[in-house]
Amino acid sequence: MNMGNANGEDAIEALQAHAHIWRHAFNFVSFMSLKCALDLGILDIIHDHGKPMTITQLVGALQMLNPTKACDIYRLMHILVHSDFFARQKLDNDAQEEGYVLTNSSRILLKNNPFCITPTLKATMDPIITKPWSFLGTWFQNDDHTPFATAYGKTLWDYFTHDPQLKDLINDGLASDSQLVTSVLVDKCKGAFEGLESLVDVGGGTGTTAKAIADTFPHMECTVFDLPHIVAGLQGSKNLKYVGGNMFEAFPTGDAILLKKVLHDWNDKGCLTILKRCKEAISSQDKVGRKLIIIDMVVRENEQVNDEASSLTKTQLFFDMLMLVLVAGKERREEEWAELFLAAGFSSFKITPIVGLTSLIEVYP
Numbered sequence: 001m002n003m004g005n006a007n008g009e010d011a012i013e014a015l016q017a018h019a020h021i022w023r024h025a026f027n028f029v030s031f032m033s034l035k036c037a038l039d040l041g042i043l044d045i046i047h048d049h050g051k052p053m054t055i056t057q058l059v060g061a062l063q064m065l066n067p068t069k070a071c072d073i074y075r076l077m078h079i080l081v082h083s084d085f086f087a088r089q090k091l092d093n094d095a096q097e098e099g100y101v102l103t104n105s106s107r108i109l110l111k112n113n114p115f116c117i118t119p120t121l122k123a124t125m126d127p128i129i130t131k132p133w134s135f136l137g138t139w140f141q142n143d144d145h146t147p148f149a150t151a152y153g154k155t156l157w158d159y160f161t162h163d164p165q166l167k168d169l170i171n172d173g174l175a176s177d178s179q180l181v182t183s184v185l186v187d188k189c190k191g192a193f194e195g196l197e198s199l200v201d202v203g204g205g206t207g208t209t210a211k212a213i214a215d216t217f218p219h220m221e222c223t224v225f226d227l228p229h230i231v232a233g234l235q236g237s238k239n240l241k242y243v244g245g246n247m248f249e250a251f252p253t254g255d256a257i258l259l260k261k262v263l264h265d266w267n268d269k270g271c272l273t274i275l276k277r278c279k280e281a282i283s284s285q286d287k288v289g290r291k292l293i294i295i296d297m298v299v300r301e302n303e304q305v306n307d308e309a310s311s312l313t314k315t316q317l318f319f320d321m322l323m324l325v326l327v328a329g330k331e332r333r334e335e336e337w338a339e340l341f342l343a344a345g346f347s348s349f350k351i352t353p354i355v356g357l358t359s360l361i362e363v364y365p
């Protein structure tokens, strides 16, 4: 762009740049509008209605205290239709009038959807989690571990050890996030677990994934290992038990160690320590087929690809920034994974994409 005298073409370019900047800056409006729809229960109201729901019906169902705000619900729905969370459809009995229906992206947020990720979204949208983003610039110029630590003076893990509300929010979020990946895992990736007699899910949280694996493979002894306050009071089953401890020190041995969405929480130094512990744990088993199974993102490199792939990469990069802001972790590219495995003494690995953003990585001693 010519920065000197403005002519017609420069003005058009400047207008396009303005539009791009505002679209970018106002990404948070989509996010907050969706949060509002979730807070008001609009998705479940429309679903329970069972057919396209008019704005009048929706306003009626919301039972608003101040009726003058009713027309603002239309504005909220308008942006959410634009963001593909709702669609408009003609009513059966009246070709003129339209009502709102759900889309694939809102159906997955319904309370009764087995793959509902609303708790994950609510955790991500919580002001405790969004506040540290405002400290990103400050953090780049100070010596703190994370923008989260700059905002609160402590790590996320310390924060939630002393805040049961945040702990529940995050644990519910992690558990709901696990449902879809886990169901695909025990179906499409069953082969990765076949023949294993024991498995330790290190950093396994409240055990959503390990429970599904234990149910699918009733002869496999499964252990969920996590911090003592996370597993305290949790009940196991015939082939599932909970053990509390610190993965940086030691954890139980098994034919396989599972690390699901654990390594992305840590920097390379932290990952290396965990990976070396994993290598020790599986090497102490004198058996064929021992392995480490990692479920995490493998960030795609895509310079020249179609829109869908490039938007997946962008979403992975958003997650990468989230890890930086909250926990000093990162999402890794294949070469970065390879370097870590080599440094920890593993001999080879195999990557299988599972679903959307996530891959399964089998790593061999």
Ligand SMILES: C[S@@+](CC[C@H](N)C(=O)[O-])C[C@H]1O[C@@H](n2cnc3c(N)ncnc32)[C@H](O)[C@@H]1O
Pocket (backbone or CB within 6 Å): 174, 175, 178, 202, 203, 204, 205, 206, 209, 225, 226, 227, 230, 245, 246, 247, 248, 259, 260, 261, 262, 265
């Ligand atoms: C991002 S969560 C992943 C949980 C689960 N694997 C999943 O996919 O939903 C990371 C887990 O690592 C656990 N964790 C963090 N530090 C730990 C440590 N030092 N020892 C054991 N577990 C730890 C956390 O409590 C949390 O459950």
